[in-house]
Amino acid sequence: MFHPFVLPFSIGFTVMLVVLAVRYAYWLRGLSLVNRKRCLANLFSIQTLRGVSEILRESLLHLKIYKTNPVLGFMHMSLAFGWFLLIVGGKLETWYYTGDFANPIYYAIFFRYFEPVTSGFWMNGVMVFFMDFSLLLVLTGLALALAKRIRKKLVGMQNTTRHSVGNRVALTFLWLIFPLRLMAESATAGQHGGGGFLTASFGEWLFSGTWAASFEVPLWWAYSFSLGLFFLALPFSRYLHIPTEMVLILLKQWDIKQETGFRPQKGLQAFEVHACSSCGVCLDACPGINLAHDAFQASYFVKAVRENREVQSLATSCLNCGACNSACPVGIHLEGLRLDCRSQIFEQSQFNHSYLPVPMVLWRETTEVILYTGCMGRMQPKTSIAFKALLTEAGISFVHIDEKAGVCCGRPLALAGAKDQAVKMMTYNRDLINGHNGKVLVTTCPICYRYFSEEYQLDIPVQHHSQFLWELMNKGLLKREMQTLKLAYHDPCDLGRGSGCYEPPRNVLSAIGQLVANQKERDKALCCGNNLGSLSLTETTRQQITAKTVEVLTQNKPDYIVTACPLCKPTLSKQSRVPVKDLAELLLLTKHHAKGHPVSAQQYQKILDS
Amino acid sequence: MTQQKVAIIGAGPAGLQSAISLAEMGFLVQLFEKEKQPGGHLAHWHVLFPDRQPANEVLDALMISAMNPNISLITGAEISAIEPSGRKWQLKKAETLICEVDAVLLASGFKLFDAAQKEEYGYGIYPAVVTSSELEALFMHQKPWPFNENLESPKIGLVHCVGSRDAKCGNLYCSKVCCVTAVKQAIELKKTFPAAQVYSFYMDMRMFGLGYEELYHQAQMEYRVQFIRGRLSEASPADGQRIQVKAEDTLMGRPLKLTLDMLVLMVGMTPSVVLGNGSASVELKKPMFADGFVKMPGQALDDSRLQKPGLFVAGACKGPVTLPDVVKDAKATALDICNYLTEVL
Numbered sequence: 030m031f032h033p034f035v036l037p038f039s040i041g042f043t044v045m046l047v048v049l050a051v052r053y054a055y056w057l058r059g060l061s062l063v064n065r066k067r068c069l070a071n072l073f074s075i076q077t078l079r080g081v082s083e084i085l086r087e088s089l090l091h092l093k094i095y096k097t098n099p100v101l102g103f104m105h106m107s108l109a110f111g112w113f114l115l116i117v118g119g120k121l122e123t124w125y126y127t128g129d130f131a132n133p134i135y136y137a138i139f140f141r142y143f144e145p146v147t148s149g150f151w152m153n154g155v156m157v158f159f160m161d162f163s164l165l166l167v168l169t170g171l172a173l174a175l176a177k178r179i180r181k182k183l184v185g186m187q188n189t190t191r192h193s194v195g196n197r198v199a200l201t202f203l204w205l206i207f208p209l210r211l212m213a214e215s216a217t218a219g220q221h222g223g224g225g226f227l228t229a230s231f232g233e234w235l236f237s238g239t240w241a242a243s244f245e246v247p248l249w250w251a252y253s254f255s256l257g258l259f260f261l262a263l264p265f266s267r268y269l270h271i272p273t274e275m276v277l278i279l280l281k282q283w284d285i286k287q288e289t290g291f292r293p294q295k296g297l298q299a300f301e302v303h304a305c306s307s308c309g310v311c312l313d314a315c316p317g318i319n320l321a322h323d324a325f326q327a328s329y330f331v332k333a334v335r336e337n338r339e340v341q342s343l344a345t346s347c348l349n350c351g352a353c354n355s356a357c358p359v360g361i362h363l364e365g366l367r368l369d370c371r372s373q374i375f376e377q378s379q380f381n382h383s384y385l386p387v388p389m390v391l392w393r394e395t396t397e398v399i400l401y402t403g404c405m406g407r408m409q410p411k412t413s414i415a416f417k418a419l420l421t422e423a424g425i426s427f428v429h430i431d432e433k434a435g436v437c438c439g440r441p442l443a444l445a446g447a448k449d450q451a452v453k454m455m456t457y458n459r460d461l462i463n464g465h466n467g468k469v470l471v472t473t474c475p476i477c478y479r480y481f482s483e484e485y486q487l488d489i490p491v492q493h494h495s496q497f498l499w500e501l502m503n504k505g506l507l508k509r510e511m512q513t514l515k516l517a518y519h520d521p522c523d524l525g526r527g528s529g530c531y532e533p534p535r536n537v538l539s540a541i542g543q544l545v546a547n548q549k550e551r552d553k554a555l556c557c558g559n560n561l562g563s564l565s566l567t568e569t570t571r572q573q574i575t576a577k578t579v580e581v582l583t584q585n586k587p588d589y590i591v592t593a594c595p596l597c598k599p600t601l602s603k604q605s606r607v608p609v610k611d612l613a614e615l616l617l618l619t620k621h622h623a624k625g626h627p628v629s630a631q632q633y634q635k636i637l638d639s
Numbered sequence: 640m641t642q643q644k645v646a647i648i649g650a651g652p653a654g655l656q657s658a659i660s661l662a663e664m665g666f667l668v669q670l671f672e673k674e675k676q677p678g679g680h681l682a683h684w685h686v687l688f689p690d691r692q693p694a695n696e697v698l699d700a701l702m703i704s705a706m707n708p709n710i711s712l713i714t715g716a717e718i719s720a721i722e723p724s725g726r727k728w729q730l731k732k733a734e735t736l737i738c739e740v741d742a743v744l745l746a747s748g749f750k751l752f753d754a755a756q757k758e759e760y761g762y763g764i765y766p767a768v769v770t771s772s773e774l775e776a777l778f779m780h781q782k783p784w785p786f787n788e789n790l791e792s793p794k795i796g797l798v799h800c801v802g803s804r805d806a807k808c809g810n811l812y813c814s815k816v817c818c819v820t821a822v823k824q825a826i827e828l829k830k831t832f833p834a835a836q837v838y839s840f841y842m843d844m845r846m847f848g849l850g851y852e853e854l855y856h857q858a859q860m861e862y863r864v865q866f867i868r869g870r871l872s873e874a875s876p877a878d879g880q881r882i883q884v885k886a887e888d889t890l891m892g893r894p895l896k897l898t899l900d901m902l903v904l905m906v907g908m909t910p911s912v913v914l915g916n917g918s919a920s921v922e923l924k925k926p927m928f929a930d931g932f933v934k935m936p937g938q939a940l941d942d943s944r945l946q947k948p949g950l951f952v953a954g955a956c957k958g959p960v961t962l963p964d965v966v967k968d969a970k971a972t973a974l975d976i977c978n979y980l981t982e983v984l
């Protein structure tokens with residue numbers, strides 16, 4: 030069974046396989062030794078099976094996209110899964126009819142040309158129906174994709190990705206494949222009979238005349254060409270993401286660890302940047318979308334990395350708020366990738382932290398809480414004062430270790446790409462912390478909290494003050510009554526998405542008032558606009574982001590906006606008409622003001638003195 | 640012919656002076672003040688730069704001239720909108736009509752920046768942190784000093800540019816008068832507490848007016864005020880009620896820590912109203928973040944007329960300005976209004 034029209038497909042497909050094999054081999058070789066060992070160790074394990082099932086769920090069914098956006102998910106699912114069904118179905122079909130599993134690949138693809146009419150028992154009907162149904166599924170997805178190009182709102186997206194010329198060529202061939210397959214199969218069905226509910230009726234309607242006989246073979250040629258050209262273009266276009274995502278899923282299942290340094294041409298990072306489908310989910314998640322001058326959003330950043338363009342400005346303007354990271358259905362480590370890119374920029378920069386003193390430990394004071402408020406905390410004394418008053422109220426002993434003097438926790442430096450400098454801060458702080466005999470380290474700053482928990486490896490547990498306060502309330506050490514307060518809670522990036530702490534602050538607030546909802550909460554929360562993560566965003570853009578965030582927070586007319594971060598608070602309060610308070614401040618106010626009336630700044634000291 | 644009427648919103652120096660000029664030209668003036676007393680910020684000031692003339696002298700002179708039968712002063716009246724009615728304008732307070740006039744002058748002045756917004760300076764938290772306007776009240780003995788007056792040599796710091804030249808606060812402009820006010824207040828402090836150590840933390844010294852530079856010299860040479868170039872980063876509590884400040888001395892290139900008995904924040908000027916641009920009526924709204932002062936269309940040659948005929952603006956609601964300039968602006972605007980009213984007839 031052969032016809033020359035199978036050649037374009039066969040050549041294109043083979044070239045694609047070879048190119049992919051070469052590229053993947055190169056990238057795999059770029060993995061660190063540890064990671065390569067992990068791959069080998071896990072290759073024949075249950076992890077591989079898990080990987081395959083994840084590939085089914087994510088690469089074919091696109092369940093994650095489906096969850097964020099059902100219409101978009103359906104579009105991706107019908108395209109990918111439909112095509113997958115066609116391939117599997119085609120293989121089964123040829124196997125079933127020829128009894129030979131090892132027939133050439135093209136045979137399954139062009140089966141209906143070689144065997145227009147098949148017969149058999151009930152199985153035949155199922156097969157024929159199944160194949161036409163799969164084709165219909167793909168065509169539906171295609172129609173949606175077309176509609177998305179024309180009107181992005183149709184699939185529920187505010188922003189959609191822009192494509193380069195090369196990608197558009199590949200896209201065109203991709204879009205031609207399935208209509209051409211429909212036409213070719215219908216033409217054969219029209220001329221020779223056979224076909225399922227779709228192809229038979231199409232054939233009858235369009236291609237049953239004798240005049241149509243001359244269309245049949247050219248249509249198969251065209252189908253084969255579009256397939257061949259698409260496969261040829263695939264490794265050089267964004268469609269490379271389809272196979273790459275599958276490999277990435279396997280790699281993750283094999284427990285590959287993040288690699289350090291910015292080397293997107295090989296290793297894990299190469300797989301990650303090429304696994305991005307440019308789905309654009311990260312665009313809608315980004316608080317800076319359409320505001321900043323630079324299109325720095327993850328999708329564009331990853332694309333620029335892929336295309337080996339200048340990416341430093343994109344990496345530095347992003348707020349590093351993590352919203353795209355948690356939204357990305359492919360699970361690309363976008364945050365890590367950007368930080369790695371930054372470390373490259375700041376390799377050269379001059380820092381001088383030689384003035385850092387060495388803390389002297391003469392005796393270790395014993396205390397329940399070691400309180401660390403951080404450099405941002407120094408700028409927000411009300412929060413520290415309030416938290417300390419609450420500790421006193423609950424009868425908890427504490428030592429405020431950076432009250433008189435302190436250095437940064439190091440995360441801002443790490444965000445700026447100067448990890449080595451951050452290490453100096455860590456050493457200093459670790460000594461300072463170890464100089465006290467405390468049960469727990471509590472910090473009022475989410476930035477410090479995240480860094481302490483992720484990097485410091487301390488001997489004592491680390492808590493954010495919201496967590497600690499909720500524990501105190503839970504133990505009955507802090508008692509509050511329900512007030513008639515409507516409270517909007519703002520999730521700080523590093524506390525929520527960064528550290529997964531969503532509930533404790535909400536629990537505290539729910540105990541003193543009514544939490545009002547807004548449309549962007551928890552992992553979807555908008556950044557206040559002042560995340561330290563951005564190194565180059567202009568003040569104006571930041572303020573526009575803040576305005577948007579304040580608008581969302583005040584949607585349901587709260588009496589207070591409450592947050593738990595010394596950076597979010599001043600940022601939001603500059604623009605908000607609704608007063609903005611730290612959780613600790615509000616908790617303190619509700620002790621003295623049963624009705625929850627706002628307290629003027631001047632009354633503050635009096636409250637604390639009493 | 641009936642006398643033409645002009646309404647003036649705001650009875651600070653700008654409103655008072657234009658009322659006086661217009662009344663002298665023979666127009667009937669209705670002068671609205673939202674506070675209980677006229678005089679604006681001038682009523683709360685001790686002495687004026689650069690000659691240290693007592694503020695009440697100036698205000699009294701204005702008030703005496705304003706005792707003109709053509710002027711009626713209405714206090715406690717906050718105007719919320721101005722609406723056209725034929726060729727005339729109606730002033731509304733909430734929804735009620737207050738009066739109908741031939742021309743309106745907006746002279747609502749400025750608001751002081753709310754220092755509590757910069758929590759890092761501890762205003763409203765630590766009693767030893769006061770604003771420049773509160774310092775004037777201290778000079779006039781309206782309040783007790785926030786430190787022991789018998790201290791041998793109190794240490795006092797003045798911080799420039801609080802809420803001005805600060806993108807984070809949404810105010811990029813310079814408030815113009817606070818540098819020289821700081822110099823004047825530093826001298827006054829030295830006169831009150833001769834042994835005091837007074838530090839002034841500035842970004843630039845903007846001594847643009849006649850006599851200002853001399854005052855600055857005098858402060859340094861005669862009164863030994865220390866001027867330190869650098870922005871304060873934070874204030875934190877020290878022993879007792881004292882305040883510890885951290886700054887960077889950018890001329891010496893080194894960080895600096897000082898413990899002070901009082902910290903004075905030179906609060907800048909911020910807009911008091913923004914004009915809503917409804918199609919016909921003009922709403923007087925509370926300004927939002929970064930709203931800015933009232934913008935004048937024809938800056939260079941004519942900065943008193945809004946694009947709606949019969950609406951005029953004078954004084955500090957257009958932006959930071961010194962008192963003598965306010966008075967001149969008020970007189971010039973009165974003349975513009977007079978010309979307009981004569982043309983209308």
Ligand code: SF4
Binds near residue numbers: 358
């Ligand atoms: S980074 Fe993730 S969310 Fe963004 S376009 Fe790529 S795959 Fe989609």
Ligand code: SF4
Binds near residue numbers: 314
């Ligand atoms: S980290 Fe935040 S600011 Fe940066 S691209 Fe992602 S969503 Fe946008």
Ligand code: SF4
Binds near residue numbers: 800817842845905
């Ligand atoms: S006048 Fe001086 S203190 Fe005032 S804003 Fe300008 S530079 Fe700052």
